[in-house]
Each structure stands twice: as C-alpha cells, then as structure tokens.
Amino acid sequence: MDHLDDLDDMDHRILTALRARGADPRVAGAARALSRAGEHGALWLAAGLVGAAVDGPRRGAWLRATALTAGAHLASMGVKRIVRRPRPAHVEPLVRTLGRHSFPSSHATSAAAAAVAFGALGAHAVPPLAAAMCLSRLVVGVHYPSDVAAGAALGALTARLGARWMREGRRG
Numbered sequence: 001m002d003h004l005d006d007l008d009d010m011d012h013r014i015l016t017a018l019r020a021r022g023a024d025p026r027v028a029g030a031a032r033a034l035s036r037a038g039e040h041g042a043l044w045l046a047a048g049l050v051g052a053a054v055d056g057p058r059r060g061a062w063l064r065a066t067a068l069t070a071g072a073h074l075a076s077m078g079v080k081r082i083v084r085r086p087r088p089a090h091v092e093p094l095v096r097t098l099g100r101h102s103f104p105s106s107h108a109t110s111a112a113a114a115a116v117a118f119g120a121l122g123a124h125a126v127p128p129l130a131a132a133m134c135l136s137r138l139v140v141g142v143h144y145p146s147d148v149a150a151g152a153a154l155g156a157l158t159a160r161l162g163a164r165w166m167r168e169g170r171r172g
Contacts, residue, residue, distance in 0.1 A: 011144040012090060018138040018145075019091040027139060028094055034136035035095045041073040041110035043133075047118060047126065058121060064166040065117035065159075072113035072158035076106040076151055091141040105143045108134045108151030109158075116159035117166055 022028040037043040048066025052059045085103035087093070111130035118126040134152055137143040143151075159166075 007146070011146050012088075014145045015088055015138055015141065015143075016091060018135070019141040022094050022139045022141065030132075031136040031139035032095055034133050035107065035140050035142075038107040038111065038133050038136075039098070041069060041106070041114075044069045044110050044114035044118075044126075047114065047123070051118065051121065051123065055121075061121060061166055062118075064162070065114075065121060068117050068159050068162040068166055069110055069113040069155075071162075072155045073106055073110040075158060076104050076109035076154055079104055079154070080106065085147070087142055088144055093142050094140040095142060097142050102143050103147045103150060104154055105134070105137050105147045105151035107137050108143075108148045109155035112152040112155030113159040114155075116156050117162070120159075120163060120166070 022031060045066055048062055048069060052062035052066065055062055080099065080101040080103065083103045084101050087097060087100060087102040111133040115127040115130035134148050137148055138145060
C-alpha cells in the first residue's frame with residue numbers, strides 16, 4: 001500500500017467513526033441543523049450583515065469580511081467543479097446535498113473564512129461555531145476529513161489574504 005492509499009484509508013476510517021456519532025439523535029439533530037444553516041454560507045453571511053448593522057463604526061469592515069466569506073465560498077465551488085471528487089459512498093448520509101462533489105467542503109471553507117474574518121473583528125463566538133460546522137459535515141457523512149481540512153485551509157487563506165482590505169478598505 002502506498003502513502004496515498006494509507007491516507008485514503010485513514011480518511012475512510014475517520015469518517016466512519018465520526019459518522020457513527022450521528023447514531024445519537026441529539027448529535028444527529030445538531031449536525032443536521034448546522035449543515036442546513038451553513039448551506040451556501042447562509043449563517044456566515046447573515047452573521048456578517050448583522051455585524052454590519054449593529055457595529056456602525058466598523059460597518060465597512062464587516063461588509064468586506066462578509067464579502068471575503070462569500071468569495072471564499074465561491075472559490076470552493078470552483079475548485080469542486082475542477083476536482084470532482086465524489087461524496088463518500090461507504091456511509092449513509094444524514095442530510096441531502098445540493099451537489100455531487102465533495103472536495104473541498106464549501107461549508108468548511110465559508111466557516112473558516114468567517115472564523116478568521118469575523119474573529120479579527122472581535123466576534124469570538126464564531127471560531128468555535130465554525131469548528132462545529134466543519135465537524136458536522138463529517139457527522140452527517142457527506143465529506144471526508146480531507147475535504148473539510150482543505151475547505152478550512154482555503155477559507156482561512158482567503159480571509160487572511162484579504163485581511164488588510166477588510167480592515168482598511170484598501171484594494172490590493
């Protein structure tokens with residue numbers, strides 16, 4: 001077995017173990033709710049707009065952070081169309097998905113972008129909620145751990161690259 005086979009096997013085993021946690025109805029319900037809230041980055045976009053509405057002096061920064069989060073989500077959708085990795089077939093999913101492709105997790109991408117961007121604005125509740133969102137995608141059985149890790153890395157990188165623009169409103 002080569003290293004890629006080892007990694008693929010580990011991806012399958014970790015997903016199987018975490019998906020098994022969904023047998024607990026409370027865990028399954030929470031994971032389903034997070035998955036629904038994260039569709040198309042909706043939770044994060046709403047949070048950013050609320051931040052902009054309630055934090056007048058930093059309204060522009062909140063709107064730019066929200067734009068970075070949306071941009072990260074769109075980038076993940078583009079990567080999905082290129083990579084075209086199928087969703088896990090060895091576990092029964094707890095939710096329906098809008099697309100057939102798994103890599104990267106767009107939920108994880110927008111969650112990590114929001115964690116970095118909104119966290120920089122002092123929204124300290126966002127990073128733990130974003131981590132729970134990422135984990136939920138494994139519990140509901142629709143992504144491999146590597147999909148979630150790649151999505152989180154893409155989202156965090158997008159938000160970090162746009163950090164100066166977010167804070168100061170400058171281009172570039």
